[in-house]
Amino acid sequence: MIFGHGDEGFAASSKGIINFSTTVWSGGDMERLGAHLAENLGCIYHYPEPDAGTLRQMLAKRNGVDKSAILVTNGPTAAIYQIAQSFRGSRSLIAIPSFSEYEDACRMYEHVISFYPTTEDISKADFSHIDFCWLCTPNNPDGRQLQRAELMRLLNDHPETTFILDQSYVSFTTEEVIRPADIKNRKNLVMIHSFSHAYGIPGLRIGYIVANKDFMKRVAAFSTPWSVNALAIEAAKFILIHPAQFTLPIRKWQRNTVDFITALSRIDGVEVHPSGTTFFLLRLKKGTAAELKKYLLEEHKMLIRDASNFRGLDESYVRLTTQSPAENQLFIKALQQFLSQH
Known part of the structure; x- marks a missing residue:
């Protein structure tokens, strides 16, 4: 069972839980990856390449860029912190609600921060004194995404602002990106x-990270040698060599999401925010997200994401990720029971 940020405490008792909380796809052929890592476990007895050079070369070839444009990091969160550190004291605009690590990293490295709601047209924002604009697209937690044409206009209209696009969920959309x-x-x-x-x-x-060589040179100066472990590198290389085993059935998942959102929208007592991705926000008109989370876990062995700690959201917001149609129906019934008690 895979859990999202903030749900680690439930990992020990995860057996039989239907997880609507995670935004991680778990439908790939993990058995073959696991077998490959087991066969190559000897890699942990040697230092990995200091800069994951072989993997960098593979990523560069796959993405049609020079190797100097790629920096491998210890997860996307490490990339966020490293960028913020490399430009300490900058002025950053963060679209909200979104992943809290943008704000946390910027505060750690003394950025002057301003915020802009994802519900508004970001092209109307004042970029005159902004060094960096942090955008997650598709966005966690609401699934909003900026169209390619919109992003291109932003890049062209504001050449003095660097746009940091977190594309962790780019595989969760069929839109042009x-x-x-x-x-x-x-x-x-x-x-x-x-x-x-x-x-x-x-x-x-x-x-x-993917960026031009001048930007990358500055960020790479704050890299720690061997920061990405050998097993992680081996896994990434296996995935790149065997992409067919990890093909995400995004269109089917999106169709299931549309059906799930449509069914939830018919329920009195909730407001559902449409999304083009496989996760979305639901606002409770009765009860709180914390109460619903506790009720679902204890009574129905279901896990949801209490979204109240996202800046810009309150205690009524829940983030859901679509599961199988049968599991979605079980959630709907459980939600109706919760609402009937309030």
């Missing part, structure tokens, strides 16, 4: 990618 090759001739575009979410290996902590 910004691609790594788009960094060519663009000094204000930086992308963060993750192996965790699309390939179901959050415990191995591996991600990478």
Whole structure:
């Protein structure tokens, strides 16, 4: 069973739990990956390449960029902190609600922070004194995504602002997106990618940054040698060599999400926020997210994400990730029972 951020405490008692909380896809052929790692377990007795050079080369080839444009990190979160550290004291604009690590990293490294709601048109924001704009697209927790054309306009209209695009969930959409090759001739575009979410290996902590060589040179100066362990590197290489084993059935998952959202929208007592991805926000009109989370876990062995700790949201918000149609129906019945008690 895979748990999302903030749910680690339930891992020990996860047997039989239906997990609507995680945003990690767990449907890949993990048995073959596990067997491969077991066969290559000897790699842990040797230091990995200091900069994950072989993996960098593979990622560069896959993404159509030069090797100097890739920096492998100990997960996407490490990438966020390393970028913030490399530009200590900068002025950052963060779209909210979103992943709290953007704000946490910027505060740690003394950025001057301002916020902008994801519900508003970000092209209307004042970028005149902004060094960095942090955007998650598709966005966690609400599933909102900026179209490629919108992002291109932002990049063109604000050349003095560097846009940090967290694309950890890029595999969870069928929309046209910004691609790594788009960094060519663009000094204000930086992308963060993750192996965790699309390939179901959050415990191995591996991600990478894509950016122009000048930006990357500055960020790489804050890298720690051997920061990515050998087993994580081996897993990423296996995934790149065997992509067919990890093909995410996104269109089927999206169809199930539309059906799930439609059914939830018919329930009195909740408001569902539409999403083009496989996760979305639900607002309770009765009770709190904490109460619902406790009730579902104890009475129905279901886990949800209490989204109240996302800046911009309150105690009424829950994030859900679509599961199988049968599991979704069980959730709907459990939710109706909860609401009937309030």
